[in-house]
Amino acid sequence: MIFIKNTSEIEKIRRSGHLASQTLDYVGTVIKPGMTTKKLDKLINQYITSHGAVPATLGYKGFPASSCISINNIVVHGIPGQQTIQDGDIVKVDVTTILDGFFGDTCRTYKIGNVPPNAAALADATYESMMLAIATVHNGSCLGDIGAAIQGHVEAKGYSVVRDFVGHGVGKEFHESPSVPHYGRKGTGMKLRDGMIFTIEPMINEGAWQVKVLSDGWTAVTVDGKLSAQFEHTLLVDGAGAEILTVSS
Secondary structure, three states, X not given: OEOOOOHHHHHHHHHHHHHHHHHHHHHHHHOOOOOEHHHHHHHHHHHHHHOOOEEOOOOHHHOOOOOEEEXXXXXXXXXXXXXXXXXOOEEEEEEEEEEOOEXXXXXXXXXXXXXXXXXXXXXXXXXHHXXXXXXXXXXXXXXXXXXXXXXXXXXXXXXXXXXXOOEEEOOOOOOEEEEEOOOOOOOOOOEOOOOOEEEEOOEEEOOOXXXXXXXXXXXXXXXXXXXXXXXXXXXXXXXXXXXXXXXXX
């Protein structure tokens, strides 16, 4: 079932998305070499809860932390712990807030210190692909347009699109319909409608697109050990375009 949000629901998701974005702004001020991912996660928890919200990942299907922190070849769902952030790392921080019962979901890749050119280029291309995909969204466009924009942009640069994880609807639930693949063909798939809210969150690999999940049941890594980057926004289909809901202002 696709949920079309009403004005009140949209405003609540907008507020939650705003807080999620502000959380990542805060992360940008505190993340640094030598910090453990567990310490960063603790700061994220404190920031979210001090603003009257709940970190959605904490306890979700047994996930033990308030954020997903994924370094270098970790694609997604990295569990914060004793791993230390190093100069030159690219670090994906994915946060989801629950504010007044509604979810806001966003992710950024942070470049830590002196990042190698190949890592910086991958992160930049991933962000560009997300924004190109968002630009395709409007009332009457197709889900396939999103994936085609991402896939076309990154594959032209020699990168690959992870298939195993997709974007998703957002609202009163963490994951709603529709599923939003980050690869596909223009003009195919579901027609988008005003009032739909979902994430676009491409995971782009430097090498092969395949991933494997480690024994903890969460951490997904590239099969070839090469780098992976991710960005994510929650957005609203709104007439001739899309409103990004995970913005800070």
